Amino acid sequence: MVSTSQPISTLTPSVSFNDQIHQDGEIPLTHPSVITAKPAKILICQKSDCRKRGSDKVCALLEKELAQRGLEDRVTIQKTGCLKKCKSGPNIVMLPDKTRYSKVESKQIPGLIEQHF
Numbered sequence: 881m882v883s884t885s886q887p888i889s890t891l892t893p894s895v896s897f898n899d900q901i902h903q904d905g906e907i908p909l910t911h912p913s914v915i916t917a918k919p920a921k922i923l924i925c926q927k928s929d930c931r932k933r934g935s936d937k938v939c940a941l942l943e944k945e946l947a948q949r950g951l952e953d954r955v956t957i958q959k960t961g962c963l964k965k966c967k968s969g970p971n972i973v974m975l976p977d978k979t980r981y982s983k984v985e986s987k988q989i990p991g992l993i994e995q996h997f
């Protein structure tokens with residue numbers, strides 16, 4: 881049995897979260913800013929209108945570009961249903977900032993990956 885002279889509700893952590901940031905600037909994985917970080921993701925419409933306009937090719941190039949930059953573990957690609965911009969396909973959405981891109985062309989992909997991730 882554990883006994884303590886202090887009620888549990890009055891105990892305070894001996895180290896604050898700010899104290900956990902290392903002197904070299906590295907933030908430990910237990911830091912709240914890391915725990916609450918929203919996952920990076922690319923949504924890409926795979927319905928018929930976007931597919932007709934090249935979303936399969938865009939998806940393959942996104943995967944290739946992420947792999948070349950070593951980002952394949954950090955950024956996931958999720959194929960979705962219609963994003964309601966069918967005539968402007970291929971359509972993608974960058975998360976977590978929810979930026980939408982329409983009429984995405986192959987030559988834009990390196991710049992988009994660079995800009996968002």
Ligand code: FES
Nearest residue numbers: 925930963965966
């Ligand atoms: S088919 Fe892609 S947005 Fe509708």
